[in-house]
Amino acid sequence: MSIDILKHALKKAYTEYYGKPYDNRPLPVLKASYRHHHGILHAIGCMELIPKIHKLYCSHVYNYEHTIAELANAFKISSEDLLTLIQATALFHDSGRQGDGIDYWDKESSDNLYNFLITQNIAPELAQLLKLAIQYKDNQAAFIAESSQIPKLAHLTATNINADYVRQLVNMADTLEVIRVRRVFDYHHLPIMQLPEEVLLQSASLSDEVDALVISVARRIHKENRAYYLNPQVMRKDNTYFDITYNEQKIAGSQDAVFKEFCANNPYGFTLDSASLKPGKHEQQPTNSSFYLNCLTALAGITAMAAGLVVLLMSISTMGGAALIIGGAALCAYSFFSKPSIKQAQESALQEVEHRTGQKDFALNL
Numbered sequence: 001m002s003i004d005i006l007k008h009a010l011k012k013a014y015t016e017y018y019g020k021p022y023d024n025r026p027l028p029v030l031k032a033s034y035r036h037h038h039g040i041l042h043a044i045g046c047m048e049l050i051p052k053i054h055k056l057y058c059s060h061v062y063n064y065e066h067t068i069a070e071l072a073n074a075f076k077i078s079s080e081d082l083l084t085l086i087q088a089t090a091l092f093h094d095s096g097r098q099g100d101g102i103d104y105w106d107k108e109s110s111d112n113l114y115n116f117l118i119t120q121n122i123a124p125e126l127a128q129l130l131k132l133a134i135q136y137k138d139n140q141a142a143f144i145a146e147s148s149q150i151p152k153l154a155h156l157t158a159t160n161i162n163a164d165y166v167r168q169l170v171n172m173a174d175t176l177e178v179i180r181v182r183r184v185f186d187y188h189h190l191p192i193m194q195l196p197e198e199v200l201l202q203s204a205s206l207s208d209e210v211d212a213l214v215i216s217v218a219r220r221i222h223k224e225n226r227a228y229y230l231n232p233q234v235m236r237k238d239n240t241y242f243d244i245t246y247n248e249q250k251i252a253g254s255q256d257a258v259f260k261e262f263c264a265n266n267p268y269g270f271t272l273d274s275a276s277l278k279p280g281k282h283e284q285q286p287t288n289s290s291f292y293l294n295c296l297t298a299l300a301g302i303t304a305m306a307a308g309l310v311v312l313l314m315s316i317s318t319m320g321g322a323a324l325i326i327g328g329a330a331l332c333a334y335s336f337f338s339k340p341s342i343k344q345a346q347e348s349a350l351q352e353v354e355h356r357t358g359q360k361d362f363a364l365n366l
Contacts, residue, residue, distance in 0.1 A: 009088040010270040017095035032259035038094045046090040046173040062199045075126040089130045110135035133167045143167045180221045181228045186235045218244045224258045
């Protein structure tokens with residue numbers, strides 16, 4: 001497996017998901033700026049954090065490196081290839097979103113990843129493991145329960161090989177990026193800070209290394225014009241605080257400009273030639289037929305109301321005119337209210353997640 005899979009992942013993720021607005025309406029161009037908080041730059045930020053977090057875990061978590069090697073061996077790939085696939089997983093983690101705020105769409109994002117991995121000839125069981133790392137990104141118990149059902153991992157469970165490290169890498173990348181929308185960033189939410197002391201190595205230097213990583217993430221986000229707050233505060237695990245400063249760091253420009261620069265200079269071979277700013281017809285989402293039906297219904301309603309008004313003004317039939325106006329108003333109301341609201345969609349998705357996991361409390365994932 002080569003790094004080419006990240007090139008293909010970037011093209012798929014941008015042209016089909018992150019380059020389009022949440023409502024997925026057909027537009028003549030793709031833009032990084034359509035999704036300001038959960039767009040392609042956030043996804044790339046998470047993807048590129050995976051190797052750094054992996055290095056941190058290798059240095060400070062007992063048996064972690066051996067665990068990754070055993071997981072890779074179970075699927076007959078190298079540890080490096082597994083890490084590359086985890087990067088692709090992080091890239092897709094918000095691809096199914098239909099709005100900002102609480103993430104109700106982890107299942108949809110995980111399906112997008114799974115479908116992509118299958119097209120890349122990744123073994124279905126490995127694709128399933130990575131899918132679960134998105135689907136249950138914020139639900140450790142559900143991830144462990146579901147991943148333990150994967151046949152190729154069954155024998156590893158008995159030897160205390162912790163497949164949850166795959167989920168932790170994705171979760172920690174996403175959690176580090178949360179600093180873009182936090183006035184105070186709390187280390188207690190980082191998975192590595194939640195591990196028991198007995199599995200930590202060189203814990204005295206861990207805090208300093210996490211400090212350096214958090215500062216680098218915050219400065220990248222600021223440079224890419226994605227920071228909601230200037231000079232955020234950070235709360236360490238020991239409840240001490242420090243401020244992040246940018247030292248006159250210049251913002252690189254708009255998010256679209258930053259993305260163009262990334263396309264021109266990245267190690268994955270991804271360019272705007274392979275993911276045009278103008279999506280081809282095959283890359284656009286199918287037109288929503290219900291949208292056109294609603295438009296026709298509204299037009300019929302307006303026509304009926306106009307006809308009713310004419311009938312009334314010409315004194316042809318008071319009852320007939322009133323009936324046309326009432327009927328037309330009803331058609332217009334139906335066309336307006338027949339599309340479920342975002343709130344209804346979120347409530348429906350939340351009910352599905354609660355049914356699937358048995359849990360009602362979910363962390364905010366902004």
